[in-house]
Amino acid sequence: GAGVSQSPSNKVTEKGKDVELRCDPISGHTALYWYRQSLGQGLEFLIYFQGNSAPDKSGLPSDRFSAERTGGSVSTLTIQRTQQEDSAVYLCASSLGPGMNTEAFFGQGTRLTVV
Amino acid sequence: QQQVKQSPQSLIVQKGGIPIINCAYENTAFDYFPWYQQFPGKGPALLIAIRPDVSEKKEGRFTISFNKSAKQFSLHIMDSQPGDSATYFCAASKERTGTYKYIFGTGTRLKVLA
Numbered sequence: 001g002a003g004v005s006q007s008p009s010n011k012v013t014e015k016g017k018d019v020e021l022r023c024d025p026i027s028g029h030t031a032l033y034w035y036r037q038s039l040g041q042g043l044e045f046l047i048y049f050q051g052n053s054a055p056d057k058s059g060l061p062s063d064r065f066s067a068e069r070t071g072g073s074v075s076t077l078t079i080q081r082t083q084q085e086d087s088a089v090y091l092c093a094s095s096l097g098p099g100m101n102t103e104a105f106f107g108q109g110t111r112l113t114v115v
Numbered sequence: 116q117q118q119v120k121q122s123p124q125s126l127i128v129q130k131g132g133i134p135i136i137n138c139a140y141e142n143t144a145f146d147y148f149p150w151y152q153q154f155p156g157k158g159p160a161l162l163i164a165i166r167p168d169v170s171e172k173k174e175g176r177f178t179i180s181f182n183k184s185a186k187q188f189s190l191h192i193m194d195s196q197p198g199d200s201a202t203y204f205c206a207a208s209k210e211r212t213g214t215y216k217y218i219f220g221t222g223t224r225l226k227v228l229a
Contacts (some may be wrong), residue, residue: 005159011124033216042121042204042219043217045216091158091159093158104161105160106158107158108156108185109158109172
């Protein structure tokens with residue numbers, strides 16, 4: 001596609017339920033990132049995928065959070081047993097692989113509300 | 116050591132003014148410093164970026180000033196317009212080591228008055 005696509009754009013879920021957020025990166029981009037943006041806050045790094053390398057999971061806030069990237073393209077962020085503090089906008093970004101042009105292109109995000 | 120500190124948190128200027136947003140970092144391994152602009156309801160978009168081999172970079176009305184010894188960089192918006200009203204984020208990453216994880220500042224909400 002022309003840009004990074006995220007779905008759903010909005011998700012309301014009940015506390016304790018699991019949610020899956022999807023990201024379709026730009027075709028050909030080998031790097032994929034997930035960030036979380038809480039209301040009025042900056043972007044908190046969650047996880048980074050680069051090609052076939054083991055992902056950098058150092059930003060995942062708890063073991064309730066996990067992500068996978070299938071076939072080096074689409075990524076799914078899963079939050080198990082959601083809590084109210086998980087409410088935020090989850091942003092996905094992708095970029096070209098190692099090299100000098102490392103611009104990250106962001107999707108519009110998924111706004112998650114846990115009630 | 117992984118933090119990027121950004122200030123101010125918010126900024127209001129008159130049309131035509133020159134807002135300045137500042138960022139500071141500690142980790143000298145950072146070697147790529149982009150600025151992102153975010154409008155409400157949208158994802159951040161790259162505005163301009165600099166690497167530490169230069170002290171200044173201009174693109175249109177946007178200028179980054181970089182002070183390697185002080186580990187600081189700033190964004191200047193010349194002749195600001197109401198359409199520049201947005202949230203601006205600075206960021207840093209380590210290109211040389213192949214680690215492209217971006218560390219973002221906390222953002223500056225800019226309002227340009229007509």
